[in-house]
Amino acid sequence: MRPGRLHADEPDTGTALVRRLVAARFPAWADLPVEPVATAGTSNAVYRLGTGMSVRLPRTAGAALDVDKEHTWLPRLAPLLPAAVPLPLGRGEAAEGYPWPWSVHSWLEGERPAVGHLARPELLAADLAAFTAALHRVGIAGGPPAYRSEPLASRDARTRAALAHLADAIDTRAATAAWEAALRAPDHRGPAVWIHADLQPGNLLVTGDRLAGVIDFGCLGLGDPAVDLIAAWYVLPAAARSVFRAGLDADDAAWARGRGWALSVALLELEYYRETHPVMAAAARRVIGEVLADDAGGCAAAR
Template sequence: MFVRARKMHADEVDHDVPLVHRLIATQFPQWADLPVEPFDSSGTDNAIYRLGQDMAVRLPRRGTAGDKDLRWLPRLAPLLPVPVPVPLGEGRPAEGYPFSWSVFGWLDGVNPSPETLTAPELLTKDLAEFVTAFRRIDLPDGPPGYRGGPLSLLDAPMRIALDDSRGLVDTDAVTAAWEADLKTPEWAGPPVWIHADLMPGNLLVVQGRLSAVIDFGTVGVGDPSCDLIVAWNLLPAAVRDDFRAALQVDDATWARGRGRALAIALIALPYYLNTNPVFAANARHVINEVLADH
């Protein structure tokens, strides 16, 4: 008997192994005999199922998940220093599943966490090289990156999250930190290419080194501070300055990155408190790290 996967959103659609088998059998019959296994992921936008040994099936959990990566990944991949997902097939809504879905090549590695880093100095170097490569991409007509606009756009959801987080965090301290970073001048330069979601769940490591970056649904152009959030959601304080120095980040961009990290964490904490414990735990970590930086 198959148990349906745990839902993270009130409007998330049902998905399970039999559904994936049916979708594959009808749309990609060449893979119909391969085993399908659910993959335990803290990702919030897509459910992942492993297909055989070399592929992954990605099902959007709800209609808000986009497919920008299907268009852009083949163009971005040759320009980046680590492997990224390779799209192998795009599925259509069927079998009661209402959204487009996709098959990607499988990438080996594990998601890092702040508590399990074995080579933080080397991982810092790897991440800085990845972000630098992204900033140097020169592809025309890039879409707006998710969260790539002014930091002030996060103020309204932050105020709601502050109310929802009372009793969970020191909301007075969080408010003071947020308002300080919110006063920072906005990015005045040209928009640059950004991944825009460098969370631990979107990174893979092997023997402590960055082996791949996944989930490019938020990719686009915008404020380069978006890709600094990894400094607080993963990197230890002892190497944070090395990350900043490698990227040659000015004070204003660093403060906006810190503010973005705080906003993402605080908005996520009450929302995922009971449905995604890994994500919620990382949100608490980020909040503590940002407050320690102020």
Template sequence: MHADEADIDTALVRRLLAAQFPQWAQLPVERFPSSGTVNAVYRLGDDMAVRLPRIASGVPDVATEHRWLPYLAPQLPTGIPAVLGKGVPGDGYPWPWTVCSWLDGANPVVDRLTDPGQLAKELAEFVAALQRIDPAGGPPAYRGGPLSEVDAETRAAIAELDRLGMVDAAAATAAWEESLHAPDWTGAPVWLHSDLMPGNLLTADGRLTGVIDFGTMGVGDPAADLIPAWNLLPPDARTAFRDALGPDDATWLRGRGWALSMSLIMLPYYRDTNPAMADNGRHVIGQVLPA
């Protein structure tokens, strides 16, 4: 997916485990076909996973997760990964990596949700619980600042998609500018996951069972954690999600802006390398822009 990815395969994971965690070296190792873009994921035995950054920009996420996941987990209503081991560079692999608990469940699929209203309620409960956690000392969230921080990148993506004939540039720009000009957050910072994509959610029988991949977590504007309203939930459940969380109009509009910006940026980047991400980008654009 990226030009500068590390060379990672099952044999490397086995060698790293043998050298650094021999107690787990005899367990089965199987690459997991994740749609994630930052980490390669391998299932380790029945109840663990190995996550290795693919690219240098994902390396700081390892320390963030090791520091903050144990703090957040007891205060959340939904399962999140438990950190079990922190690997170090070795055998030609240049970065730290993680052994964590495996959470059962499947990623929810847009337009195939068993009970969208219930899932909206449980997502809202997770986001609200996260926001209630004391933010003191928390790192800045990856998407915790103002939308203006991604204005140039978003406009460049609109121009590229327009060139490819994949978006109505005028409509996309108008929707983006509406969110961009919404009043900025002036309240106290809150905890955010800040990447609540369907691929980072786990469900079973339609219920939310887990939230994974907290590398972008931190504190900031709560708007970024509203993105499931557009990247996953249908309109009725979107309304239920909003009603359960109660964001003001400006925060809701900024949340829509984050969902739109993320989708505009990822669609041209991943259209040939990550079908799941590209498809979700198209879905969000269709939800936000007028028909």
């Protein structure tokens, strides 16, 4: 792994490259300023273009596959959702030594939520529930499978491998017990619905404690609605989770699967990024701690 890279196959990027790409593909924007955006994201290098646009350069070949999906589906979904989402404004091709498609999106104003320091987290919980419920209700047919569309049980081997690799970092006995409890939850029996599948703090924008926008739809697609419940542990404190749960009318089985999804995703993130991405690793540790501290019975009673 080269220094400063998150992935083994990640190409070099930078403002000079972005200027060359934009000038060649979108000459009308060639004179706009370009600034790197500090982000905890791991799929795209993001640069602000002028004041109203962002340039997204996929960091991996897999992330590059999401460019077409976002250009196809975000314009159709955006009018149906109660919070702003970025709209694709242009698509670039491999050029200037950069190997994959890339895109220009509209810029959304807002700040990342200060997890653990929200003055009124119940407001964000209610807004998140409204956004997520609206997305789950979308009736547009023909969508692709979400990045996390598999049944929770199919992640068992990968999750246990991560647990084995993290024996020196977390309470793996407690984490294993929590994971096995989630696996006992019944599977989703309804139709797959539209899910964001990555409702983490880095993909949310807030104004104060209210949801202003949702970004980074690379995981978007059809799947189990319980996947989007990861926001309960990734974003919200324990006291606000009942508001989020009530807004989505999540039953005990869905809540248990959501808790399992949050744990599995965080374990795999901590295993992968513990040496290369301190911000992501710290967030994953916090989520694991939130899941293990969560009293599942108490949450069910508070529903």
